[in-house]
Amino acid sequence: MSAVHFATTFATQDRWGVLVAAYLFLGGLGAALIALSLFSHRYFQAGRAITLWGTLSGEAFLGFGSALLLVDLLHPVRVWEILVPWNVLFLPWSWIAWGTQFIIWAMVFGLLYIWPLLLDEPWFRKLPLAGPWLGRWFDLPLIRLVGDWAGRLRTPIAWVAILTGIGTAVYTGLLLRSFPAAALWANDLVPPLFTVSAFSTALAYQLIVLYAVLHQHGVMTRWYERLDLLLIAVEIVLIFSILLVILPGSRSGQASLSILWHSWGWIIGFLGIGLILPFVMESKGILLGWQRSAPVILTACMVLFGGFLLRHYFLACGVYVFPWGNAGHDGVLGAGIYHVLTTH
Amino acid sequence: MTKYAMLINLDTCVGCNACMAACAMENQTPVWNPDKFRTYVYDEEIEVGDKILRQFFPKLCNHCDNPPCVSVCPTGATWKEANGIVRVNPEVCMGCQACAMACPYDARYAADRQDISQGEAYYGKNFLKRTVPSIDKCDFCYERLQEGLQPACVETCVAHSRIFGDLDNPNDLITRVVATGKAQGLLTELGTGPNVYYVHKIPEELL
Numbered sequence: 001m002s003a004v005h006f007a008t009t010f011a012t013q014d015r016w017g018v019l020v021a022a023y024l025f026l027g028g029l030g031a032a033l034i035a036l037s038l039f040s041h042r043y044f045q046a047g048r049a050i051t052l053w054g055t056l057s058g059e060a061f062l063g064f065g066s067a068l069l070l071v072d073l074l075h076p077v078r079v080w081e082i083l084v085p086w087n088v089l090f091l092p093w094s095w096i097a098w099g100t101q102f103i104i105w106a107m108v109f110g111l112l113y114i115w116p117l118l119l120d121e122p123w124f125r126k127l128p129l130a131g132p133w134l135g136r137w138f139d140l141p142l143i144r145l146v147g148d149w150a151g152r153l154r155t156p157i158a159w160v161a162i163l164t165g166i167g168t169a170v171y172t173g174l175l176l177r178s179f180p181a182a183a184l185w186a187n188d189l190v191p192p193l194f195t196v197s198a199f200s201t202a203l204a205y206q207l208i209v210l211y212a213v214l215h216q217h218g219v220m221t222r223w224y225e226r227l228d229l230l231l232i233a234v235e236i237v238l239i240f241s242i243l244l245v246i247l248p249g250s251r252s253g254q255a256s257l258s259i260l261w262h263s264w265g266w267i268i269g270f271l272g273i274g275l276i277l278p279f280v281m282e283s284k285g286i287l288l289g290w291q292r293s294a295p296v297i298l299t300a301c302m303v304l305f306g307g308f309l310l311r312h313y314f315l316a317c318g319v320y321v322f323p324w325g326n327a328g329h330d331g332v333l334g335a336g337i338y339h340v341l342t343t344h
Numbered sequence: 345m346t347k348y349a350m351l352i353n354l355d356t357c358v359g360c361n362a363c364m365a366a367c368a369m370e371n372q373t374p375v376w377n378p379d380k381f382r383t384y385v386y387d388e389e390i391e392v393g394d395k396i397l398r399q400f401f402p403k404l405c406n407h408c409d410n411p412p413c414v415s416v417c418p419t420g421a422t423w424k425e426a427n428g429i430v431r432v433n434p435e436v437c438m439g440c441q442a443c444a445m446a447c448p449y450d451a452r453y454a455a456d457r458q459d460i461s462q463g464e465a466y467y468g469k470n471f472l473k474r475t476v477p478s479i480d481k482c483d484f485c486y487e488r489l490q491e492g493l494q495p496a497c498v499e500t501c502v503a504h505s506r507i508f509g510d511l512d513n514p515n516d517l518i519t520r521v522v523a524t525g526k527a528q529g530l531l532t533e534l535g536t537g538p539n540v541y542y543v544h545k546i547p548e549e550l551l
Contacts, residue, residue, distance in 0.1 A: 006390075006530070006542075007386075007389070007390050007401070009387045011450070013445060014456070015441045015444055015445055016441065016445060069440075071438055072440075073438050073439045074438070074440075074441070074454055074455075074457075074477040074478060074479070075437065075438050075439045075457055075476060075478065076438070077439050078419065078437065078438035078439070079440075081418075081419040081421075081436060081438060082418045082419055087418070087419075090352065090420060091417070091418060091419075091420055093415045094415065094416060094417060094418045095416065096416065096417075096418035096440065096442055097418040098542070154507045157510075172486070175442075178412070178416050178446060179412065179416070179442075179445050179533070180412050180446065180447045180448060180534045180536070181412075181446070181448035181531075181534065183448070223387065223454020251525075295373065320448065320450065322449070322450055323530045323531060324386045324388060324400070324401045324403055325386065325388035325389065325390070
């Protein structure tokens, strides 16, 4: 028996571009921000301001990221199909179906948790133009009732938001994990990597807010810096496990490695500026301390930059190995029939 | 139970592309874009030792037993029929393209709004089958099967390279060929369980 001989074509994809990379980045960052903010407020006495900043920013990032995905759809009106909660009952195997519900409920319960804080926050009432309107709206009996109810049930509300937030961060990795053709995506370390990266970027964002906006340096910032360093260390281990251990085992993986190791954006941008340098700078900050806030803020910005580049390069460098070839004449006959069909 | 499958004999395919034309006209694919066909015939060269074999390679949806496109679809727009055919309902598809990302066979393409409007001009507004943007792919000409006909690509193939049949029918030619073990699916190592099989043998003068 003679085995069938197949040619080979290596191809990357152009279906999911920068908009989906931004969706994965903002989705992970936003959801992790909500989970982190609520957990910190509930169990580590985080202040009202940083909790509101983190949660509202998380809501905005999730909303904006989802909007980017919506723009990328061929038929955006149909999105209502996945917004209804019972969709996951009919399609429990679809990670996008689960992820959409995680995003929705993380946003709803995140907002519910901060509702009582929001109503008593004087800053919103002082906003130009919208302030008086917001003040009147916040004082409506029904709005106050929701606030009272949310205040009484804040522990279960917090946990629903935290768990769905974690679920969203995990989902951004599971989404890629469910594509079997490219070794870069279809390995079990991608969901943990994206989850760790999501929480690392959320901590970096909170550090920027604490240092640059609220000017609060204290126990919370020290804990956030330590935790972020730990997550960056785990991220380094995961990245190099994927790159050095898993990917060389397949032709798809080898091709992905080849692209990544020839991309200065990956090597300098992600590995250098987005991962290794923040690790070094945060280590220095924790061991020896910084005299000023600027290095901490700069490091956090680099972590955010690296978080986006990670998603971008993972999407761009997944390689399909098709069992057919084009031998340089792809389209000679194919284009021939295209020509016949389009010039009749 | 019926389990539809296709067998492609690479030895007899002459690369006439009649299958592509028949499929395009039957299913109204966006022929104005050379990347958007339900089936495509590649013109390829394979190295056999120090010699080169030129062959034509028809490609289409593999109607997998374990289709990754179905498991990622968040709306249920794509599903697998009991007879093995993986189908798409354009009325439910929101066009996230996750199915196209998941497909290891590059068997799906996006029919976007521009394709719909060009389709009105090309195929005629009153005869247009696709009216909403969606992901599209081969469905073994489902409507023709309902009428007892073969898929358009099979019926039009001048070299009988494409053989369509029921793998659960022991008397079907495709069942007998697949049972010999000489027919091979694509990328079986991924666990997708493809139901399009290929046979060919290297010409003796190349060995």
